[in-house]
Amino acid sequence: MTRPSHGSSHGSGHDPGPEHLVRAARASGVTDERLLRALRAIPRAAFVPASRRAAAYADVPVPIDHGQVTTQPSLVAMMVAALGLSGDEHVLEIGSGYGFQTALLARLAASVVGIERWPDMAERARANLAAQGIENAEILTGDGTLGMADRAPYDAVVVSAAFPRVPPPLIEQLRDGGRLVQPIGPGGQELVELYERTPRGLVRRRSVVPAHFVRLYGEHGYPPTAPFEDTG
Template sequence: MKNLQHMLNDIDMEVYLTRHFINKKVLDDRVMAAMKKVPRQAFLPADLRYCAYENSPVPIGSGQTISQPYMVALMSDLLSTKPSDVILEIGTGSGYQSAILSQLVQQVYSMEIIENLVTTASRRLDELGYNNIDIRQGDGYFGWPEHAPYDGIIVTAAAPHIPQPLIDQLAEGARLIIPVGLPYSYQELMVVEKKAHAEIETRKILGVSFVPLTGRH
């Protein structure tokens, strides 16, 4: 059974193996410190906690998963956050990605479409003392416009295309990190950056496999 240090070593190895795709040899120290601090086992069902530090996704019920640690770290790194940032997360799931982000920024707003995951993630994050995360149930495709513009948006499920409402809710200079592609088919992790005068620049990072974004879209 792997421990936390094994997981951190596995992330470093994945970064090395994908360095030509992600254009970096190491991830931000702040991101790796957050990965070290947040207890991944606390976000898993009790009967699956033995695999908490495996570098792989793990089922959490309702057809959803907690993402691979490398992918959580990479997406957090690609956001290029500052401590004063306000971030929107689409797809709360277990709350693990939310907890990682909470260590990096001032405020995290997170949306989840599945009601029981909203309930369990909210309770878990409260019990663990993460007090800069607000979660609400809703269709993340349309974002959370009340708190926009955001200093970054991260989507933890694959969308068939980049949602325009999320682009609209980005602050100038901010990034949207999102897997794009059809369910159970080829998907690509993408960085979408809003430049001056609302100009949009997109960059493909690498092939990924995420559960699909669900909702009215």
């Protein structure tokens, strides 16, 4: 999830619906038509707090619980596009928030496992996905830096929080040939990087985009002050 300072909005918050998000994604270089169709089909307004629905179709982060914000939709699109999903993949998502990115992944892949560190946010994401009839995604509560070994291996992993390194369990749970996208940096100023798991280990393929993300907390990330407690 990004901080509110990320990027430009590619337009005003008065656009009437998802088509503005499609235009913003195209302006950011996204050309995957399956992904653009998913952006058009998934109502972002269903994945933000009711008090923020007026801003749902502006290409900006939206504040949610626990001092977090949703990721800017065009940035979500760039990160998901980098995974190169074809429809058959089993995907791991770290940091599900209210479930908007999860919903996009669920339309583009065969199955999605999302890990959210805040139990109430995980429950909200489950409800939002269920309300949209999305049945091929599950949201679990836990330490995202540990992944979810009993659902592995994964064909793709997307991490929506920043740390200077990729957590080793996420590498171990990624299938050979699988792709991983993560913001690499201290939190607040990083590069979203695309990696591929090879027989030699994890190999960086390219930088996707500069961004501003909140920190990744957990056993293989920044230490929280208490279990599942954010330090701001």
